[in-house]
Amino acid sequence: MVYSALGPRSDARPAPSQSAPQPAASDRKRIGTRDVPPAGGDEAVQLELVVTRLAVRFPSMSRGDIEIVVRTVEKRFADAKVRDFLSLLIEKAARREIGEGTASPRMELA
Template sequence: MTREIPDEDVVFAEIADRLRDRYPQASAADIDAALGRAREHFHDAKVRDFVPVLVEREARAHLDRSASSG
């Protein structure tokens, strides 16, 4: 039995949509930057299963910090 792994680009596009819904005050550029930094942080991860979850969590933390400081 094989498990189909979704294309990460599709998954990250869905994450970007969720972040835009959650942070309507943030610009698209800010969201894309937070997501890009988080993706870069996990770029070399050998085990990819949890990367989308970790990327979304890190991007949300960055956007939360930006919202509270701005």
């Protein structure tokens, strides 16, 4: 029960039956451009999510080519000491390269 200047109110919290509607299962599985993995999580999982988001954003480019761009950009951050937001930095740089057309599908992974 919540008290206000007008007295007690019992409507401060919705009853369990009045909770917000849950998204459909298909919507929960879809990966959107705003889905960001938690910081400090597994880097490989985070980079897979980056590749997936970029594949959705750039459907004309093959997933394999996008993965090559992401892995190439990842190498630039190999010596980064703080790795919490690394996936965001990699995604931004890869998006810029793909969007500007500077990304080549023949980039080397070596």
